[in-house]
Amino acid sequence: MRSDAIVVSRRAVLAxxxxxxxxxxxxxxxxxxxxxxxxxGGAPPAPPPLPGSLxxxxxxxxxxxxxxxxxxxxFTGKAELGQGIKTALLQIAAEQLDxxxxxxxxIAADTARTPDEQYTAGSHSLQDSGTxxxxxxxxxxxxxxxxxxxxAGIPAEQMKTEHAAVVAPDGRRFGYGELVAxxxxxxxxxxxxPLKDPKAYQVMDRSVQRIDIPAKVTGxxxxxxxxxxPDMAHGRVxxxxxxxxxxxGVDTGAIEKMPGVLKIxxxxxxxxxxxxxxxxxxxxxxxxxxxxxxxxxAKLPNAADLPAVVTGLAxxxxxDLDRHDPGGGAATALTALTALTAxxxxxYLSHGSIGPSCAVAQLKDDALTVWTHTQGVFPDRAAIAxxxxxxxxxxxxxxxxxxxxxxxxxxxxxxxDAALLASALPGRPVRVxxxxxxxxxxxxxxxxxxxxxxxxxxAGGRISDWDYEVWSNTHSMRPGTAGSLxxxxxxxxxxxxxxxxxxxxxxxxxxxxxxxxxxxxxxxxIYHFLPAMPVRVxxxxxxxxxxxxxxxxxxxxxxxxSIGADxxxxxxxxxxxxxxxxVISTAAERFGWSEKWRRVPGRGYxxxxxxxxxxxxxxxxxxxxxxxxxxxxxxxxxxxxAVDSGQVVNPDGIANQIEGAIMQSMSWxxxxxVTFDDTRITSIDWASYxxxxxxxxxDEVAVHIIDRPGTPFLGSGxxxxxPTAAAVAxxxxxxxxxxxxxxxxxxxxxxxxxxx
Amino acid sequence: MVKLxxxxxxEEVDADPRTPLLYVLRxxxxxxxxxxxxxxxxxxxxxxxxxxEPVFSCVTPVAxxxxxxxTTLEGLGTVDKPAPxxxxxxxxxxxxxxYCIPGMMMRAQALLQKNPRASDADIRAWLEPxxxxxxxxxxxxxxxxxxxxxxxxxxxxxxx
Numbered sequence: 001m002r003s004d005a006i007v008v009s010r011r012a013v014l015a016x017x018x019x020x021x022x023x024x025x026x027x028x029x030x031x032x033x034x035x036x037x038x039x040x041g042g043a044p045p046a047p048p049p050l051p052g053s054l055x056x057x058x059x060x061x062x063x064x065x066x067x068x069x070x071x072x073x074x075f076t077g078k079a080e081l082g083q084g085i086k087t088a089l090l091q092i093a094a095e096q097l098d099x100x101x102x103x104x105x106x107i108a109a110d111t112a113r114t115p116d117e118q119y120t121a122g123s124h125s126l127q128d129s130g131t132x133x134x135x136x137x138x139x140x141x142x143x144x145x146x147x148x149x150x151x152a153g154i155p156a157e158q159m160k161t162e163h164a165a166v167v168a169p170d171g172r173r174f175g176y177g178e179l180v181a182x183x184x185x186x187x188x189x190x191x192x193x194p195l196k197d198p199k200a201y202q203v204m205d206r207s208v209q210r211i212d213i214p215a216k217v218t219g220x221x222x223x224x225x226x227x228x229x230p231d232m233a234h235g236r237v238x239x240x241x242x243x244x245x246x247x248x249g250v251d252t253g254a255i256e257k258m259p260g261v262l263k264i265x266x267x268x269x270x271x272x273x274x275x276x277x278x279x280x281x282x283x284x285x286x287x288x289x290x291x292x293x294x295x296x297x298a299k300l301p302n303a304a305d306l307p308a309v310v311t312g313l314a315x316x317x318x319x320d321l322d323r324h325d326p327g328g329g330a331a332t333a334l335t336a337l338t339a340l341t342a343x344x345x346x347x348y349l350s351h352g353s354i355g356p357s358c359a360v361a362q363l364k365d366d367a368l369t370v371w372t373h374t375q376g377v378f379p380d381r382a383a384i385a386x387x388x389x390x391x392x393x394x395x396x397x398x399x400x401x402x403x404x405x406x407x408x409x410x411x412x413x414x415x416x417d418a419a420l421l422a423s424a425l426p427g428r429p430v431r432v433x434x435x436x437x438x439x440x441x442x443x444x445x446x447x448x449x450x451x452x453x454x455x456x457x458x459a460g461g462r463i464s465d466w467d468y469e470v471w472s473n474t475h476s477m478r479p480g481t482a483g484s485l486x487x488x489x490x491x492x493x494x495x496x497x498x499x500x501x502x503x504x505x506x507x508x509x510x511x512x513x514x515x516x517x518x519x520x521x522x523x524x525x526i527y528h529f530l531p532a533m534p535v536r537v538x539x540x541x542x543x544x545x546x547x548x549x550x551x552x553x554x555x556x557x558x559x560x561x562s563i564g565a566d567x568x569x570x571x572x573x574x575x576x577x578x579x580x581x582x583v584i585s586t587a588a589e590r591f592g593w594s595e596k597w598r599r600v601p602g603r604g605y606x607x608x609x610x611x612x613x614x615x616x617x618x619x620x621x622x623x624x625x626x627x628x629x630x631x632x633x634x635x636x637x638x639x640x641x642a643v644d645s646g647q648v649v650n651p652d653g654i655a656n657q658i659e660g661a662i663m664q665s666m667s668w669x670x671x672x673x674v675t676f677d678d679t680r681i682t683s684i685d686w687a688s689y690x691x692x693x694x695x696x697x698x699d700e701v702a703v704h705i706i707d708r709p710g711t712p713f714l715g716s717g718x719x720x721x722x723p724t725a726a727a728v729a730x731x732x733x734x735x736x737x738x739x740x741x742x743x744x745x746x747x748x749x750x751x752x753x754x755x756x
Numbered sequence: 757m758v759k760l761x762x763x764x765x766x767e768e769v770d771a772d773p774r775t776p777l778l779y780v781l782r783x784x785x786x787x788x789x790x791x792x793x794x795x796x797x798x799x800x801x802x803x804x805x806x807x808x809e810p811v812f813s814c815v816t817p818v819a820x821x822x823x824x825x826x827t828t829l830e831g832l833g834t835v836d837k838p839a840p841x842x843x844x845x846x847x848x849x850x851x852x853x854x855y856c857i858p859g860m861m862m863r864a865q866a867l868l869q870k871n872p873r874a875s876d877a878d879i880r881a882w883l884e885p886x887x888x889x890x891x892x893x894x895x896x897x898x899x900x901x902x903x904x905x906x907x908x909x910x911x912x913x914x915x916x
Binding site: 081082083084209210212213214215216217218219220221222223225226228259277278279280352353354355356401402403404406433435436652656657659660661662663664667685686687691692693694695697698700701 | 771772775776779782783786787788789791792793794795796798799801828829830833834835838842845846849851852853854855856857858861880881883884886887888889890891892893894895897
């Protein structure tokens with residue numbers, strides 16, 4: 001995954017049109033793409049890398065198309081997941097093109113039409129796609145100005161652009177549509193772009209209403225669930241009752257005769273039905289489930305002692321950090337006043353999408369089309385093509401919004417199910433939606449994790465050494481190969497599950513955010529990567545950053561408390577980065593952190609901070625939590641967040657994401673845990689997997705955005721997950737005097753510790 | 757044949773009378789707003805109004821609904837002519853993925869039709885059965901509050 005920050009060229013802005021140097025490459029698209037991969041080791045000096053996803057997809061017309069009638073279409077390989085990305089990307093394009101936002105069209109994540117930007121994940125969308133579109137749009141605008149200048153015989157620097165037209169000083173207007181000639185935009189981007197001065201922004205950096213919301217609040221066709229192509233049939237899958245269950249037998253005779261049933265598909269442990277109508281498919285699925293005989297094996301680990309299970313798995317150790325104080329450790333040890341040790345844990349967590357996963361697929365003339373809410377159309381296509389033994393170019397995946405996913409939920413598996421059923425019923429579109437219990441039991445969970453930390457403070461109240469270990473599975477078992485799809489693993493000739501791999505630092509997965517951002521002279525961080533996955537896992541919003549920030553930021557409070565230091569002051573004392581400091585002081589001030597005398601009995605204040613992945617958005621959260629001693633119920637009363645996401649595109653969009661992160665992470669922190677017995681997952685609905693409800697919603701949540709005009713975009717979609725968990729835990733510790741280190745901090749745990 | 761009245765229109769649907777209303781709304785009448793969330797009456801994504809009361813359409817067989825007035829989100833307003841609650845949700849940008857939102861809006865509509873002066877505490881308590889996973893709760897509460905104010909103003913200006 002790419003992580004290098006983009007450079008918004010201020011020089012190009014200042015130099016104006018003088019910096020317009022384009023590589024009008026006459027090379028074909030193919031040869032250009034062959035040139036584009038990075039050239040490791042010993043090669044002649046490479047040209048400067050192109051910004052964002054332009055590095056992989058360098059042609060301007062891959063991102064922006066202008067038709068002769070003036071219609072402008074923007075292309076992105078990233079998908080709308082409810083995070084508002086479509087609107088933000090169009091804001092960027094409108095700003096740099098000088099075109100009206102409401103006249104732009106966006107095509108997102110379609111293997112037949114858009115750039116391959118892999119997954120929409122890791123808070124990368126603005127960094128990758130936003131940066132590509134920012135630069136492509138600026139370069140397209142310059143090309144149009146140059147074309148108009150030639151036509152008008154007026155120097156380019158005297159031309160202006162507005163409302164998708166180039167305007168000459170004499171008032172002549174040249175619409176973009178009339179300027180654009182064949183192949184004019186089929187040129188490779190150059191490394192530098194004539195970007196606008198952020199001070200002149202009219203569309204970016206302003207709150208804009210999201211383009212997708214009107215349809216969503218009026219019953220428009222907004223989701224893959226809403227697709228109804230003519231002649232569509234409905235599929236339902238009977239999933240095994242447990243991971244390793246084997247289908248011993250099923251008598252399908254009576255079910256084949258049920259009303260509307262078109263076909264029963266059985267292949268190994270994959271059992272499904274296709275019917276004319278949706279409820280007919282559900283009734284037949286239930287009958288099939290009742291008729292199926294499964295052989296199950298007790299293979300799940302001991303849920304009652306999950307931390308011991310996690311730390312007991314065979315590990316591959318990765319040293320993420322081994323820093324020694326050049327001043328010598330002996331002196332540190334001598335002056336060390338306090339040494340603390342603590343261990344923090346998280347159970348498996350469910351994505352818990354409100355809408356179970358869904359997909360529609362159709363096999364027609366040997367070509368398969370799949371409409372899916374996947375986060376990665378290209379990897380999903382590769383997996384589906386492999387499963388069906390089809391050439392990838394005969395499979396097209398079109399991303400169509402679904403319910404929010406927050407990572408790798410059942411989306412890709414449902415796409416695989418639909419693809420398999422569509423190939424069993426050629427010609428007809430087949431829609432598959434999972435049932436609630438299927439989503440809850442089969443989605444790949446956020447892994448259970450354990451983190452242990454040990455640190456010493458010197459006589460000056462500074463952390464002198466730090467020792468951190470984290471145990472985790474991989475956080476990405478996403479498709480790319482067929483073995484990532486449930487259906488493919490259940491076939492009579494099953495595809496093997498791919499080998500789990502850790503995501504390398506600096507992004508990391510289980511070790512994401514495991515390196516403390518604070519100034520600590522001697523520090524060691526070990527990632528115990530656990531290849532064995534007794535429970536199905538993959539990416540959940542924030543990956544390991546949720547636990548690592550929960551652990552580090554809880555422990556910072558424990559260290560501060562051990563010497564009677566204020567938690568905010570203690571953090572600032574260990575930070576030089578001015579942006580980190582500003583985020584922390586902003587959250588503290590807006591919250592009224594120093595007014596601790598205002599505190600109410602039974603309530604506590606909590607604070608936490610992180611820079612996501614130590615390279616994306618900065619986020620600090622202060623919150624107040626009330627704890628009811630008689631019941632153990634903890635409720636966040638109010639929260640204040642401060643966030644620095646670099647150049648802001650849609651301030652309200654960032655606020656919406658951070659508010660959502662606070663609510664969702666609070667829910668993870670206080671209520672959530674996947675449960676299982678020795679054989680089956682037992683948290684299979686909202687009664688057995690409770691989440692946040694309105695009674696526990698705070699009175700007030702405020703998000704303050706620190707804008708950094710002209711700086712790189714920093715992804716913010718996942719920045720709040722870790723800080724929220726720690727801020728809540730710290731507030732509960734403040735309210736109760738008791739430190740909770742195991743998630744969730746449930747009523748039962750609070751009551752057991754402090755109950756009356 | 758099952759006879760239903762949906763959004764003021766008489767509909768005849770050829771469905772098994774045991775079919776939950778949700779599948780008839782989505783499959784036969786091609787209405788998108790009510791969503792399948794759990795099929796268990798636990799999340800509220802499928803909420804519609806029956807004679808003005810919120811109902812989980814995923815667990816309500818159509819056989820029980822003959823002669824009753826069914827209202828879905830589509831029956832309140834359109835993109836071009838949105839109802840107060842729709843305008844309020846747009847104004848507050850009260851959606852992330854938006855999948856739970858139609859159910860939230862219908863449940864809130866039932867409250868505000870009866871009592872546009874509902875307090876913040878009333879609104880919170882009333883929305884308790886509905887789940888949102890994106891964490892849009894604060895905006896949903898603000899949108900319902902805004903809709904209540906719009907409906908109060910409308911009521912003051914128009915006695916209907």
